[in-house]
Amino acid sequence: MRxxxxxxxxxxxxxxxxxxxxxxxxxxxxxxxxxGSGNETDHLALLEFKAKIVHDPQNVxxxxxDSAHFCNWEGVTCGRKHKRVTILNLQSxxxxxxxxxxxxxxxxxxxxxxxxxxxSGKIPAEFGHLFRLQVxxxxxxxxxxxxxxxxxxxxxxxxxxxxxxxxxxxPTELTNLSMLIELRMQSNRLTGALxxxxxxxxxxxxxxxxxxxxxxxxxxxxxxxxxxxxxxxGENNFSGIIPPVIYNISSIRIFSMNGNxxxxxxxxxxGILLPHLQQLQxxxxxxxxxxxxxxxxASKLQQLSLARNNFNAxxxxxxxxxxxxxxxxxxxxSLGGQGDHGDLNFITSMANCSSLQYMDLSFNHFTGALxxxxxxxxxxxxxxxxxxxxxxxxxxxxxxxxxxxPRIILQNNQITGTIPAEIGKLQKLEELFLDxxxxxxxxxxxxxxxxxxxxxxxxxxxxxxxxxxxxxxxHNLLFLRLSRNTxxxxxxKQFFPASSKLVSVDxxxxxLIGSLPPEIGNLFNLNEFYISYNKLSGNIPxxxxxxxxxxxxxMRSNNIQGTMPMSLISLKGLRQFDLSQNNMSxxxxxxxxxxxxxxxxxxxNNFEGEVPTEGVFANVSSISLEGxxxxxxxxxxxxxPRCIIDESKKRKLRLVKIVVITISCISGVLILSxxxxxxxxxxxxxxxxxxxxxxSFRKLSYQRxxxxxxxxxxxxxxxxxxxxSVYKGTLEEDGAIVAVKVLNLQQRGAEKSFMAExxxxxxxxxxxxxxxxxxxxxxxxxxxxxxxxVYEYMxxxxxxxxxxxRSEIYAEPAEQWSLSLLQxxxxxxxxxxxxxxxxxxxQKPIIHCDLKPGNVLLxxxxxxxxxxxxxxxxxxxxxxPIQSSSVGVRGxxxxxxxxxxxxxxxx
Ligand SMILES: *[C@@H]1O[C@H](CO)[C@@H](O)[C@H](O)[C@H]1NC(C)=O
Ligand SMILES: *[C@@H]1O[C@H](CO)[C@@H](O)[C@H](O)[C@H]1NC(C)=O
Ligand SMILES: *[C@@H]1O[C@H](CO)[C@@H](O)[C@H](O)[C@H]1NC(C)=O
Ligand SMILES: *[C@@H]1O[C@H](CO)[C@@H](O)[C@H](O)[C@H]1NC(C)=O
Ligand SMILES: *[C@@H]1O[C@H](CO)[C@@H](O)[C@H](O)[C@H]1NC(C)=O
Ligand SMILES: *[C@@H]1O[C@H](CO)[C@@H](O)[C@H](O)[C@H]1NC(C)=O
Ligand SMILES: *[C@@H]1O[C@H](CO)[C@@H](O)[C@H](O)[C@H]1NC(C)=O
Ligand SMILES: *[C@@H]1O[C@H](CO)[C@@H](O)[C@H](O)[C@H]1NC(C)=O
Numbered sequence: 001m002r003x004x005x006x007x008x009x010x011x012x013x014x015x016x017x018x019x020x021x022x023x024x025x026x027x028x029x030x031x032x033x034x035x036g037s038g039n040e041t042d043h044l045a046l047l048e049f050k051a052k053i054v055h056d057p058q059n060v061x062x063x064x065x066d067s068a069h070f071c072n073w074e075g076v077t078c079g080r081k082h083k084r085v086t087i088l089n090l091q092s093x094x095x096x097x098x099x100x101x102x103x104x105x106x107x108x109x110x111x112x113x114x115x116x117x118x119x120s121g122k123i124p125a126e127f128g129h130l131f132r133l134q135v136x137x138x139x140x141x142x143x144x145x146x147x148x149x150x151x152x153x154x155x156x157x158x159x160x161x162x163x164x165x166x167x168x169x170x171p172t173e174l175t176n177l178s179m180l181i182e183l184r185m186q187s188n189r190l191t192g193a194l195x196x197x198x199x200x201x202x203x204x205x206x207x208x209x210x211x212x213x214x215x216x217x218x219x220x221x222x223x224x225x226x227x228x229x230x231x232x233x234g235e236n237n238f239s240g241i242i243p244p245v246i247y248n249i250s251s252i253r254i255f256s257m258n259g260n261x262x263x264x265x266x267x268x269x270x271g272i273l274l275p276h277l278q279q280l281q282x283x284x285x286x287x288x289x290x291x292x293x294x295x296x297x298a299s300k301l302q303q304l305s306l307a308r309n310n311f312n313a314x315x316x317x318x319x320x321x322x323x324x325x326x327x328x329x330x331x332x333x334s335l336g337g338q339g340d341h342g343d344l345n346f347i348t349s350m351a352n353c354s355s356l357q358y359m360d361l362s363f364n365h366f367t368g369a370l371x372x373x374x375x376x377x378x379x380x381x382x383x384x385x386x387x388x389x390x391x392x393x394x395x396x397x398x399x400x401x402x403x404x405x406p407r408i409i410l411q412n413n414q415i416t417g418t419i420p421a422e423i424g425k426l427q428k429l430e431e432l433f434l435d436x437x438x439x440x441x442x443x444x445x446x447x448x449x450x451x452x453x454x455x456x457x458x459x460x461x462x463x464x465x466x467x468x469x470x471x472x473x474x475h476n477l478l479f480l481r482l483s484r485n486t487x488x489x490x491x492x493k494q495f496f497p498a499s500s501k502l503v504s505v506d507x508x509x510x511x512l513i514g515s516l517p518p519e520i521g522n523l524f525n526l527n528e529f530y531i532s533y534n535k536l537s538g539n540i541p542x543x544x545x546x547x548x549x550x551x552x553x554x555m556r557s558n559n560i561q562g563t564m565p566m567s568l569i570s571l572k573g574l575r576q577f578d579l580s581q582n583n584m585s586x587x588x589x590x591x592x593x594x595x596x597x598x599x600x601x602x603x604x605n606n607f608e609g610e611v612p613t614e615g616v617f618a619n620v621s622s623i624s625l626e627g628x629x630x631x632x633x634x635x636x637x638x639x640x641p642r643c644i645i646d647e648s649k650k651r652k653l654r655l656v657k658i659v660v661i662t663i664s665c666i667s668g669v670l671i672l673s674x675x676x677x678x679x680x681x682x683x684x685x686x687x688x689x690x691x692x693x694x695x696s697f698r699k700l701s702y703q704r705x706x707x708x709x710x711x712x713x714x715x716x717x718x719x720x721x722x723x724x725s726v727y728k729g730t731l732e733e734d735g736a737i738v739a740v741k742v743l744n745l746q747q748r749g750a751e752k753s754f755m756a757e758x759x760x761x762x763x764x765x766x767x768x769x770x771x772x773x774x775x776x777x778x779x780x781x782x783x784x785x786x787x788x789x790v791y792e793y794m795x796x797x798x799x800x801x802x803x804x805x806r807s808e809i810y811a812e813p814a815e816q817w818s819l820s821l822l823q824x825x826x827x828x829x830x831x832x833x834x835x836x837x838x839x840x841x842x843q844k845p846i847i848h849c850d851l852k853p854g855n856v857l858l859x860x861x862x863x864x865x866x867x868x869x870x871x872x873x874x875x876x877x878x879x880x881p882i883q884s885s886s887v888g889v890r891g892x893x894x895x896x897x898x899x900x901x902x903x904x905x906x907x
Contacts, residue, residue: 041105042085043070048102049088055096055118055744057725058717084108091137092116094720096744099143101126108132115139115161118720122146123167128153135159139184142166149173163187163208170209175200186232187211194238196221208232210256218257220245230254234281238262247273256281258305265289271297283307283329290314291335296321307360308332320349327358337365337390344368344386351376362387362409369393370415375401385409387433392416395434400425411457412436419463424449430821435459435481442466443482448473454822455479459506463487467507469494476822481506483530490514491536496522503825504528508554512536515560521546525829532556532578542567550574556601557581564589571595580604580624588631593617603627610634610643705788707732709740719798723750728793738773739794743787754787760846760869768834770794770857770867794865796858799827803853823862830864831856838866 050064063074070085071078077087085106095117103112104126111134120142127136128150134157144166151157152173159182160174167188174180175197183204190212198207199221206229207222215237222231223245231246234256241264242257253276262285267273271294280295283305290313291306301322311333319325328350336343343366350356356378366389375398377384384402387409394417399408406428415437424446426432432450435457443463447456448470455478463485469492471477478501487510496502496519505523508530515538516531526547536558545567553571556578563586576599577592584605592600593614600616604627611634616622620637632643708729709716718726724743731738743750757772765771774790796802802819819827831851838846848855848866855868 038107039083042108045100045102045105046070046073046076046085048100052100053095053097055094055720055725057094057712057720057742059712060090060093060095079108082108087111087113089113090117094717094725095119096720099124103127104129106130111135111137113137114141117141119143123148123151125150127151130154131156133157135161137161138165140164144168144189147171147174152176155179158182158203160184170195170198172197177201179203182206183208185209185212190214192216194219194222194233198222199224201225203227205229205251208256209236210234212236214238217241218243218246218262222246223248225249226251228252230256232256233260235259240264250274251276253278253300254281255279258283258285260285262287266292268292269294271295274298275300277301278324279303279305281305282309285309287311291317291330293317299323301325302355303327303329305329306333311335312365314338314343315346317346318349319346320352323352324355325350325353326355328353328356329358329360330364331360331385332363335361335364335366337367341368344371344391347371347377348373354378354380356381358383360385360409361389364389366390367392370396370399370410372396372398374398377402379404381405383407383409386413388412390414394418395420395439397422402426404428406430406452409433410437414438416440418442419444419447419458421446423447426450428452430476431455433457435461437461439463443468443487445470447471450474451476453477454820454825457481458485460484465489467491467495467512471495472497472500475499476501478503478525478822478825480504483508483510485510487512491517493517493519496520498522501525503549506530507534508532510534515539516541516544518543520544523547525549528552530554531558534558536560538562540565540568544568545570547571548573552576554578555582559583561585563587575599577601580627588612588625590614598622600624607631611638611640704732705729705740705742705790708738712742723753729790736773737793739791741789741791743789745785745787751787754789757789757869764838764846766834766837766841768830768863768865769837770865791867794857794859794867796860796862798854799856799858799864800853802858826862827856827858827864831866834864834866 046064050061053061060074070076071083075088075090076085077089078084079086086108087110088106089111091113092115097119098121099119101124104124107129109130110132113135115137116139118141119138122145123138123143125148128148131153133154136157137159139161140163142165143162146169147162147167149171152171155176156179157177158179160180161182161184163184163186165188167185167190169190170185172195178201180201181203183201184206186208187210190209192214193216194209194214196219198204199219202224204225205227207225208230210232211234213236217240218233218238220243223243226249228249229251230253232254235258238257238260239262242262244267247267247270250273252274255274255277256279258281265288270292271277275298277298278300279302281303284307286309287306288310291311293316295301295304296318299321302324303326305327307329308331311330312335315330315335348371351373357380359381360383362385366386368391370386370391370393374384374396381402381404384405384407388411391410391413392415395415397420400420400422403425405426407430409431411433412435415434416439418441419434419439421444423444427449429450430452431454439458439461440463442465443458445468447468451474453474454476459481460483463482464487466489467482467487472494480502483506490513491507496517500522502523503525504527506528509532512531512534513536516536518541520541521543524547527549529547529550529552532554533556537560539562540560542565545565548570550571551573553574553576557580559582560579561583564584566589568589569591572595574595574597577597578601580601580603582605584602584607586607587609588602588607588611590612593612593616595615597616599622601624603624607628608630609632611617611625611631613635618635620635625631625638632641634640706712708731709727712727716728718728718739720726724741727740727742729738729740730736743754745751771792772789773792775788777787835848838848848869850868851866855866857865857867859865
């Protein structure tokens with residue numbers, strides 16, 4: 001106490017004394033902290049905290065040493081007078097480790113901010129000693145287990161932010177935290193029912209338990225939280241109705257309960273009860289009734305998302321009053337269809353919504369014509385979708401004034417009239433779906449102006465006339481469906497320009513004539529090609545063999561003739577091939593038996609001669625050969641006559657055989673001796689030092705890497721992974737920009753992962769694999785082992801960042817818009833080619849074992865490269881159970897997170 005009296009005036013001393021008495025009452029186990037050497041306790045506690053951090057990629061804790069007082073350590077703030085730690089702030093530092101119980105001894109602590117690190121393990125119960133604690137921020141870590149009930153002793157807590165961890169409960173004892181303002185637990189592992197005591201946290205303003213496994217009904221008690229600004233219960237399994245009392249919390253701005261099993265209807269006065277509403281997210285439930293007109297009063301509404309419920313009746317909301325509206329997502333209900341056919345008139349009032357971005361009214365019962373006033377919709381609009389309704393009338397000209405609009409989805413309606421030439425104005429259009437309507441007339445040639453177009457569906461209409469040759473100008477077009485119309489004339493050769501990226505083309509069931517232009521060989525990406533049920537004639541172009549990506553080729557019911565060109569031997573990926581009902585002649589080529597065909601239909605042609613027996617021909621249920629009168633041989637089940645080769649032919653054949661054998665024997669001897677000669681020469685050369693192989697995999701020293709990364713500076717930090725951190729660096733000698741992965745050798749398995757990665761990447765090269773430039777295995781300045789890998793640098797980071805721009809608070813509708821469809825396609829193709837190479841293109845098949853968006857890296861041009869081979873295995877190794885059990889937990893040949901990549905196309 002003497003020491004204290006030197007430091008503090010009398011009044012402060014009293015308060016300190018009081019605090020000390022109180023703390024000893026409430027938390028008897030922190031006696032030590034209450035003695036005069038409290039600063040020593042803090043010092044020790046901080047050192048213990050540091051000791052539990054096993055990896056500190058940004059070196060923030062290097063300042064935590066004895067050369068400075070702990071109050072000056074980075075991330076530590078002390079009280080000005082008492083020099084005790086009040087704030088511990090180390091957020092977003094990439095720290096890996098666990099939380100030390102010693103933190104509980106920092107008895108003056110008011111704030112702990114450790115969000116966005118990789119802290120794992122449990123939250124120590126000792127945190128309950130921190131009776132002054134107001135803020136506990138542990139967002140985005142890997143904490144697990146139960147939240148200790150002792151936290152209820154931290155009675156001053158205002159912010160408890162534990163989202164995106166693996167925590168399992170909200171202990172009842174927290175009911176005592178009457179000052180709590182923020183309680184965020186989204187994306188954890190909460191199960192069971194939502195405890196009603198939450199309703200007693202009377203100061204609560206922000207509450208989220210979105211993305212958990214909670215169920216049962218939503219407790220009425222939540223209605224007592226009359227200061228609430230944001231409530232997030234989305235993506236759980238809540239059932240029953242939304243308790244009416246919740247609508248009495250007039251302060252609510254964000255109301256998010258999507259993705260549950262909620263029933264009932266919205267109160268008709270919801271917009272009056274919740275006048276501050278900004279986001280109403282109720283999609284993916286079983287809600288019914290009409291959309292309350294009173295929402296017109298919620299003038300701050302930005303997101304109205306009611307998709308996939310059972311809402312019905314006409315939409316009568318006066319959107320003109322909702323000037324801030326950004327999302328209107330009403331897809332998948334039973335809206336409209338009430339009789340007066342003016343169901344879509346509300347669109348007119350949306351001219352005032354100048355921030356509108358997404359408007360999806362698809363899969364409802366809207367009846368009537370599209371109003372011309374669509375022209376007045378905001379230029380910020382990204383999606384206009386009214387598919388699968390009962391829309392009739394023409395396409396309003398106003399639609400083509402939306403020159404910034406990328407997606408128009410109007411399929412499956414009763415729209416009639418022609419496609420106006422004005423369509424060429426939609427320069428930004430990427431997707432246009434007008435299929436399954438009643439459009440007639442010609443396709444305007446201005447369609448060639450749609451230079452951004454990726455996907456066009458005009459199938460199942462009554463379109464006529466020629467296919468405009470200007471289609472070839474749509475350089476970005478990947479998917480094209482024109483089937484089930486009455487298009488005539490021949491397929492223009494400009495339709496297949498050299499620059500074409502087309503992946504899927506469906507022209508079937510039209511009246512097309514003429515032959516397939518040889519330019520079809522330009523379509524290297526073509527995967528599906530459907531031209532069945534036309535009147536095409538001529539031969540199969542030899543160039544078709546260049547479309548080596550083809551899997552589905554349907555040419556049924558045309559007048560195609562001639563023999564099967566030998567060039568088709570390169571269509572090795574073909575899975576389904578229908579050439580039935582044509583005039584093909586000649587032999588069935590044996591190469592078809594080498595393909596992985598699962599369906600082959602050659603029926604009703606004039607094929608003749610021997611039927612192969614290999615591959616698809618061995619399975620009678622996969623092939624159809626009927627209606628070819630002169631076939632023979634094949635497998636027995638086909639019941640074809642046996643083939644007879646006449647004697648003169650046989651004799652000739654025998655002669656040819658003898659000649660061939662003799663020639664090959666002679667040339668064999670020649671080749672053998674030549675290659676032996678070369679081999680001996682090569683052996684001699686190999687013994688000279690510094691062979692080519694070594695050079696391509698030269699090594700770098702620790703010093704050089706240190707220099708390249710500016711001493712592993714924070715500015716160069718790119719990210720941390722399971723076995724280490726990655727830095728950007730510039731190599732001194734040639735100025736090359738590289739990414740350096742520094743292995744954290746304390747992490748179990750890191751050494752093995754280093755070896756695995758070296759072994760794999762040393763030997764393979766592919767456009768879509770990250771290239772390893774060199775490695776470093778050395779000793780750092782402290783005498784520790786140091787291992788690093790140096791790769792080419794990928795400026796656009798990893799795919800995960802693009803797919804999940806971490807949405808912070810609430811579960812938002814699953815729409816990700818940062819990558820265009822074309823980019824997603826290209827990335828998917830890149831990843832697939834890399835995998836194909838790894839599996840089939842290498843000497844020994846390589847299994848990556850950790851394929852996920854985080855390991856797909858994007859270069860300057862958004863070309864995807866697979867990286868991180870730390871868990872990769874050679875297939876032969878996998879079949880050996882002893883060797884395969886080593887690194888990590890992977891034990892299967894498959895990939896751990898295949899679902900992740902499907903996110904690419906989740907919209
Ligand atoms: C703790 O405080 C005492 C006296 O106030 C001082 O002598 C000592 O150096 C302090 N220790 C630390 C680590 O600050
Ligand atoms: C100790 O911390 C000081 C800053 O407080 C820093 O300048 C110094 O480099 C650190 N020493 C070591 C060995 O990390
Ligand atoms: C998380 O921390 C990393 C650095 O460790 C930083 O680059 C990133 O921006 C942070 N993310 C968020 C959401 O704070
Ligand atoms: C601080 O906390 C730890 C663990 O919770 C405990 O073992 C230690 O005795 C406490 N007191 C001091 C003065 O460090
Ligand atoms: C909550 O507070 C009440 C009185 O304020 C006290 O009696 C009770 O023990 C406390 N409960 C917990 C779990 O801290
Ligand atoms: C909530 O508070 C009320 C009134 O103070 C009390 O009766 C009730 O037991 C509390 N509920 C819980 C679960 O703590
Ligand atoms: C969701 O809740 C229902 C009962 O309301 C239950 O039958 C079902 O199993 C739950 N589903 C999950 C995934 O927990
Ligand atoms: C909502 O509040 C009003 C006025 O305070 C009250 O009359 C009504 O009963 C409350 N509704 C519910 C469902 O609690």
